[in-house]
Amino acid sequence: DQQVKQNSPSLSVQEGRISILNCDYTNSMFDYFLWYKKYPAEGPTFLISISSIKDKNEDGRFTVFLNKSAKHLSLHIVPSQPGDSAVYFCAASGGSGGYQKVTFGTGTKLQVIP
């Protein structure tokens, strides 16, 4: 049972434009959400997170939006840069798994075209 879903396995965006990566979750007990970036043969790198008490968190070019009623979150990258090309994982924690256990989505491969 995939509790965190990223329905788009890949996304291509022109350099300078906005990249929007989407994530849906099914467990209403999740209350902390994270985005990670991963290059091939490397471990994921933490990007940005958001608590369920907020609906938006911004850090430089990265903004995460949370819609609790829809159980949906998105990561916006603007402007997109070629170095942003990587696989992005959405993750969630909380609920019966506790706050230390993180459930990952299947990832979205972002390609930023120069």
Next chain:
Amino acid sequence: GAVVSQHPSWVICKSGTSVKIECRSLDFQATTMFWYRQFPKQSLMLMATSNEGSKATYEQGVEKDKFLINHASLTLSTLTVTSAHPEDSSFYICSASGRVPYEQYFGPGTRLTVT
């Protein structure tokens, strides 16, 4: 800050042998460490969670006698794949938490190939 290292970065071993992978938090004390496995084009699959000084908690379907986890200190956890078989070939990644609640910091991963 929040650097996690893994050693080795890649290893090739023969079927039937055991392999140990180390995970270290270099600049913080990791009260909890996690071990993941990633198959090609798939998500990270949590194998087990370990807290310093106590036994690891394994996820359903993960053989605890095959994947031995030790978390002897606040900066070191080890994963030993015992009697490795070709189907154990995978990318193993550890992570550590402790600096900030809810956030995990990942190591660079270890590519294991069993021949």
